[in-house]
Amino acid sequence: MTAAQGPEETGITRAAADGETAVETIQREMTAFARRARASAGRMHPELSLVSFSLLGHLEDLGGCRATDLAAHYALDKSTVSRQVSALERAELIERRLDPEDHRVQVLHLTDAGRRILAQVTESRRAAFRERLADWSAEDLERFAAYLTRYNGWNR
Amino acid sequence: MTAAQGPEETGITRAAADGETAVETIQREMTAFARRARASAGRMHPELSLVSFSLLGHLEDLGGCRATDLAAHYALDKSTVSRQVSALERAELIERRLDPEDHRVQVLHLTDAGRRILAQVTESRRAAFRERLADWSAEDLERFAAYLTRYNGWNR
DNA sequence: CACTTCGGTTGTACTATACAACCAGAATCA
DNA sequence: TGATTCTGGTTGTATAGTACAACCGAAGTG
Numbered sequence: 001m002t003a004a005q006g007p008e009e010t011g012i013t014r015a016a017a018d019g020e021t022a023v024e025t026i027q028r029e030m031t032a033f034a035r036r037a038r039a040s041a042g043r044m045h046p047e048l049s050l051v052s053f054s055l056l057g058h059l060e061d062l063g064g065c066r067a068t069d070l071a072a073h074y075a076l077d078k079s080t081v082s083r084q085v086s087a088l089e090r091a092e093l094i095e096r097r098l099d100p101e102d103h104r105v106q107v108l109h110l111t112d113a114g115r116r117i118l119a120q121v122t123e124s125r126r127a128a129f130r131e132r133l134a135d136w137s138a139e140d141l142e143r144f145a146a147y148l149t150r151y152n153g154w155n156r
Numbered sequence: 157m158t159a160a161q162g163p164e165e166t167g168i169t170r171a172a173a174d175g176e177t178a179v180e181t182i183q184r185e186m187t188a189f190a191r192r193a194r195a196s197a198g199r200m201h202p203e204l205s206l207v208s209f210s211l212l213g214h215l216e217d218l219g220g221c222r223a224t225d226l227a228a229h230y231a232l233d234k235s236t237v238s239r240q241v242s243a244l245e246r247a248e249l250i251e252r253r254l255d256p257e258d259h260r261v262q263v264l265h266l267t268d269a270g271r272r273i274l275a276q277v278t279e280s281r282r283a284a285f286r287e288r289l290a291d292w293s294a295e296d297l298e299r300f301a302a303y304l305t306r307y308n309g310w311n312r
Numbered sequence: 313c314a315c316t317t318c319g320g321t322t323g324t325a326c327t328a329t330a331c332a333a334c335c336a337g338a339a340t341c342a
Numbered sequence: 343t344g345a346t347t348c349t350g351g352t353t354g355t356a357t358a359g360t361a362c363a364a365c366c367g368a369a370g371t372g
Contacts, residue, residue, distance in 0.1 A: 022297035027285040029304035033186060034193035035210055035230065038359095051328075054191055068350055075195055077330050082352055084328085104337050104350045129183045132307070141178035144303040147296065148185035151288070195329090207359075224319060233361050238321055240359085260319045260368050 026151075048121050051076075052093075055084060056110065056118045059094060064109045093117055182307075200284070203247075204277050207232075211240060212249060212266060212274045220253075220265040249273055 038050065045053070055070055062069075071081040085108060088094045093114035096106040110118065133141060197206040204212070211226055218225075227237040241264060244250045249270030252262040266274065289297060 022294070022301040023286050023289055024282065025301035026289065026297065026304060027282055029301070029308050030189060030285075031193070031206065031210065031281075032308055033304070034190045034197075035206060037187070037190035038194060040231075049327080050187065050191060054187065066350075074191065076328095078351065079331080079353080080329055082350095086352090087327095102338070102350085106351080125187075126180065126183055129186075130179050133179055133182065136306075138178070140303065141182065143299065144307070145178040145181035145185070147300040147303060148182060148189070150292075151300070152185050152188055205358075222319075232359095234320065235322080235362080236360055238319095242321090243358095258319085258369070262320080 045121050045124070047091075048117060052084060052088060053118070053121055053125075055081075055088065056093060056114060057122070059108055059110050060115065060118060064097075064107050066105050066107060068105075070108075088114070200280065201277050204273060208240060208244060208249075209274070209277055209281075211237075211244065212270055213278075215250060215264055215266050216271065216274060220263050222261050222263060224261075226264075244270070 048056070051074070054074065058070060058073060059065060067081045067085050068078060070076070070085075071078045074081075076084075085094065085096075089096060092111055094108050095111050096108055099105040099107055136144070194206060197209075201209070207230075210230065214226060214229060215221065223237045223241050224234060226232070226241075227234045230237075232240075241250065241252075245252060248267055250264050251267050252264055255261040255263055292300070
């Protein structure tokens with residue numbers, strides 16, 4: 001909230017004040033995007049919700065991890081993750097391997113089917129993105145990507 | 157991964173191939189953002205979900221509209237909107253005015269309380285955004301905003 | 313006047329989510 | 343060592359948001 005009081009009081013320069021509308025635009029556009037994303041994700045891939053997709057992706061990136069790690073990474077309650085994991089296991093997209101070291105933990109791994117579905121959905125999502133970004137120049141794409149990364153980087 | 161099959165087959169030029177990773181980054185970051193947005197929106201403003209917020213905002217922009225319009229604009233089912241509207245009315249943030257011309261339609265209007273809450277949440281959201289963007293230069297802000305607008309502009 | 317269209321509501325079901333209570337294994341400490 | 347606490351995970355319960363289908367009443371149309 002520090003910045004909330006307004007540019008003047010925070011010592012932000014005139015340049016930043018000019019950026020004020022830009023902040024608002026960013027807010028509006030990001031919000032709009034978020035709103036749409038959820039709505040369309042379900043329709044695009046009835047088999048894999050946005051959350052499941054993210055979980056599988058993370059699992060693939062790490063090559064297996066614990067449910068607790070997923071919960072922490074996505075700021076989800078462990079019960080939520082537990083149920084998601086159950087569903088994914090029921091769908092045979094992931095499997096649990098008991099850790100012989102610590103009998104409490106179960107390390108989650110993608111199954112082959114999981115890897116396949118993930119790749120499939122990834123590709124179809126990517127196609128959608130690519131299509132929407134088709135007429136962007138490489139330079140713009142890279143700058144946009146950099147901005148997004150920077151924006152999201154606050155907590156990672 | 158299949159994308160990995162490559163740009164060649166899609167006739168995308170070399171420049172676009174360079175952008176391939178950028179597309180992936182954009183996809184990943186936008187997805188991550190969408191995932192977080194919902195999660196945090198609820199926590200920040202228990203009184204006004206992201207959807208309700210959007211609905212109120214739209215109502216304010218248009219200065220009143222029908223439930224059907226909201227449904228169309230946000231690609232929501234009319235039953236969903238109906239319930240959202242009921243909740244907002246119950247909370248006295250909006251009111252329905254029967255159209256004397258057509259007794260089927262009810263034109264939705266923000267109440268004073270609705271306007272107040274909306275402004276409040278808008279401001280607090282804006283503060284959060286502003287804070288996260290505090291150390292961005294005006295130039296970067298404007299470019300980022302422009303990119304987002306361009307990205308989202310596919311359907312408006 | 314009968315039929316259709318339109319705006320909206322209600323019944324039902326499902327998903328994602330949180331919080332709290334709980335359980336079992338592991339670690340710690342007196 | 344035995345009691346206590348910590349940790350990973352599951353289950354019970356409740357809520358929000360959503361869709362789909364069936365319906366209602368008003369308006370338009372043949």
